[in-house]
Amino acid sequence: MAKIRRVLSWSGGKDSSASIVVCYENNIHIDAVVMSEVMFDHLRNISGENPKHIKWVYEVAIPIIEKKFGYKVIIVKDKSDYIKEFNHIIKKSKKVERNGKKAGWFIGGMCVGNDRLKMRPLRKFFKEFGECETIVGIAADEHKRQETKTMNGKRSVLVEYGITEEMTYDICRKYNLLSPTYDDKKRGGCWFCPNQSIEEFANLKKNYPQLWEELKILSQDTQIVSQGFKYGETFDCVERQVDCINNQLSLFDFIETTGESV
Ligand code: SF4
Numbered sequence: 001m002a003k004i005r006r007v008l009s010w011s012g013g014k015d016s017s018a019s020i021v022v023c024y025e026n027n028i029h030i031d032a033v034v035m036s037e038v039m040f041d042h043l044r045n046i047s048g049e050n051p052k053h054i055k056w057v058y059e060v061a062i063p064i065i066e067k068k069f070g071y072k073v074i075i076v077k078d079k080s081d082y083i084k085e086f087n088h089i090i091k092k093s094k095k096v097e098r099n100g101k102k103a104g105w106f107i108g109g110m111c112v113g114n115d116r117l118k119m120r121p122l123r124k125f126f127k128e129f130g131e132c133e134t135i136v137g138i139a140a141d142e143h144k145r146q147e148t149k150t151m152n153g154k155r156s157v158l159v160e161y162g163i164t165e166e167m168t169y170d171i172c173r174k175y176n177l178l179s180p181t182y183d184d185k186k187r188g189g190c191w192f193c194p195n196q197s198i199e200e201f202a203n204l205k206k207n208y209p210q211l212w213e214e215l216k217i218l219s220q221d222t223q224i225v226s227q228g229f230k231y232g233e234t235f236d237c238v239e240r241q242v243d244c245i246n247n248q249l250s251l252f253d254f255i256e257t258t259g260e261s262v
Pocket of ligand 1: 038111112113114118188190192193195
């Protein structure tokens, strides 16, 4: 009987990382662990993923998965990136006033990035890989997700072994496979994502000012179809709220370290 070819779809999140551990501990063969990395700018090799998360993926997680577990990790990237999508000139919009302008910011709730930058390279990978069993990181208590198309025809070892979302934290910690973003209680995804809270953007500007500067430069482009950066709010408007949060934090830091009152 021909051996089943098996691919585990990995995001670096706790559920898919715990799935890798379950496979390892139960001697489940995997031909490839595949992850899709969204890029901000291919030319300058700037990833679009949460910076702390993607650093951990390359420097901590991949060596463990490959060297300790013996599973091959494949990172796929679409040939497009945020910068290309931002600068894409609209040609055939039904709203004629848009034609000739740049597509600009990804729109919260209707982000084209998920399909074009995240899912498209995965579809290409699976098409080229050929017939295989796909393991996805859906936990035993994620009943709604088990009914969606994410699960359709795929296998979940977490469901098979009765592993709930809560249990995945300890399973990952056991092998240092819990992304540091969980310590910060931060969401994963792209650092430029319009769905982030203002607090998360404030965190981005404070900790990664060079990435914030990238967005600031883009915000000065007058050729884009809309200046709505985050659910209709302009970048400048979001930046004012971000600065307000970061300035408050600096004040608290000052009081804490000096013990002075204001
Ligand atoms: S994380 Fe946000 S910006 Fe990135 S693909 Fe998903 S919705 Fe789009």
